[in-house]
Amino acid sequence: MFASTEAQFAFAQRRGMKVAGANAVFLNANENPLGPCEAARAAMTAAIPESGRYHDEYGEEFVNLFASQGALKAEYVDAYAGSSQPLSYSVLAFCNAEKPLIIADPGYEAAARTADAMGAKVIKVPLAKDYSHDVKAMVAASPNAGLYYVASPNNPTGTVTNRADIEWLLANKSKGSIVVLDEAYIHFSDATPCLDLAAKDSDVIVLRTFSKLYGMAGARLGAAVARPDLLKKVREQGGWTMCPVTATQAGIASLKDASLVEKRKKINTDARQETFDWLTAKGFAYVPSQANHFMLDAKRPTQTVIAAMASKGILIGRAWPVWPTYVRITVGTPQEMTRFRTAFEDVMRQSQSASYAPVRHSNAAMFS
Ligand code: PLP
Numbered sequence: 601m602f603a604s605t606e607a608q609f610a611f612a613q614r615r616g617m618k619v620a621g622a623n624a625v626f627l628n629a630n631e632n633p634l635g636p637c638e639a640a641r642a643a644m645t646a647a648i649p650e651s652g653r654y655h656d657e658y659g660e661e662f663v664n665l666f667a668s669q670g671a672l673k674a675e676y677v678d679a680y681a682g683s684s685q686p687l688s689y690s691v692l693a694f695c696n697a698e699k700p701l702i703i704a705d706p707g708y709e710a711a712a713r714t715a716d717a718m719g720a721k722v723i724k725v726p727l728a729k730d731y732s733h734d735v736k737a738m739v740a741a742s743p744n745a746g747l748y749y750v751a752s753p754n755n756p757t758g759t760v761t762n763r764a765d766i767e768w769l770l771a772n773k774s775k776g777s778i779v780v781l782d783e784a785y786i787h788f789s790d791a792t793p794c795l796d797l798a799a800k801d802s803d804v805i806v807l808r809t810f811s812k813l814y815g816m817a818g819a820r821l822g823a824a825v826a827r828p829d830l831l832k833k834v835r836e837q838g839g840w841t842m843c844p845v846t847a848t849q850a851g852i853a854s855l856k857d858a859s860l861v862e863k864r865k866k867i868n869t870d871a872r873q874e875t876f877d878w879l880t881a882k883g884f885a886y887v888p889s890q891a892n893h894f895m896l897d898a899k900r901p902t903q904t905v906i907a908a909m910a911s912k913g914i915l916i917g918r919a920w921p922v923w924p925t926y927v928r929i930t931v932g933t934p935q936e937m938t939r940f941r942t943a944f945e946d947v948m949r950q951s952q953s954a955s956y957a958p959v960r961h962s963n964a965a966m967f968s
Pocket residue numbers: 605606607629630681682683684685687708751754755782784808809810811817821822
């Protein structure tokens with residue numbers, strides 16, 4: 601069995617690690633500390649007695665509502681138990697030994713794990729200087745790509761690839777290839793959503809999840825959006841997915857809460873900005889993010905920092921080999937971020953690394 605979800609990656613990193621304290625703070629898996637909204641909790645509770653039946657009409661109700669809110673025809677939307685499933689299935693459907701997967705580095709690894717498992721080549725393309733996906737380099741990477749994977753905002757950097765670049769990629773990609781545009785974190789950002797590109801029958805599969813802004817990582821709900829022939833190819837890899845009835849009900853309730861996205865986006869943006877202001881004042885470097893996570897440069901081997909923070913009850917991570925001194929931090933509640941700051945400053949102070957000296961860092965320099 602290969603790991604292909606954030607949960608599996610995060611658990612793998614934690615394995616064997618000593619975590620201090622009963623009140624550990626989990627900033628290591630890009631979850632939403634708020635959990636499902638009130639209406640979603642009530643809907644899930646009400647759906648518990650219904651859970652004994654194969655209620656596929658709830659999935660249909662969810663798809664119809666999601667489609668109408670996104671100005672899509674219902675046949676352009678498939679519900680899944682999270683977006684990991686359609687992501688892996690897309691790789692299975694469009695990559696093979698001759699058709700490589702093109703991804704960004706650092707980027708979300710799930711698609712690459714599936715490609716590895718099926719024997720398809722994975723080509724990693726470094727992010728551009730502004731931390732967007734370098735779409736020109738991605739196209740140049742192979743004349744016969746099967747699938748280009750773009751997460752915007754990206755995991756782990758939280759940085760956005762703008763719509764013009766996505767449109768350029770669609771216009772210039774290899775013949776017969778498709779683009780998977782992963783919008784898992786779109787609600788936290790100011791990026792222009794791209795569901796309409798799928799509605800226009802482009803060669804794109806847009807993925808959405810309820811694990812992030814909607815706080816339903818453990819409930820499992822997501823959607824794949826594309827023209828029906830692409831959705832069929834993806835669906836055929838695993839057969840039709842029945843989503844948990846509690847999750848579809850919670851998803852419907854969340855979508856009906858008209859102010860939820862703006863409210864939660866603001867909560868996340870405020871906590872993230874407060875953390876960035878503190879990091880800047882203390883001279884720590886980070887990559888400016890538009891998501892619920894960001895990359896922090898600890899200027900020393902990442903694993904030592906992750907272990908030291910865990911011993912103080914603060915789980916952070918994960919790490920990406922291509923940036924060996926950076927660690928991903930998920931944005932928690934303001935209280936959790938206060939605990940993060942205290943522990944992080946302690947860890948940096950106590951670090952054995954003789955070579956480390958905090959430097960005032962200008963993020964503007966990172967874009968030059
Ligand atoms: N895509 C990205 C970029 C992610 O970071 C994640 C999880 O962290 C997922 C997809 C999958 O999430 P889920 O399967 O919970 O919908």
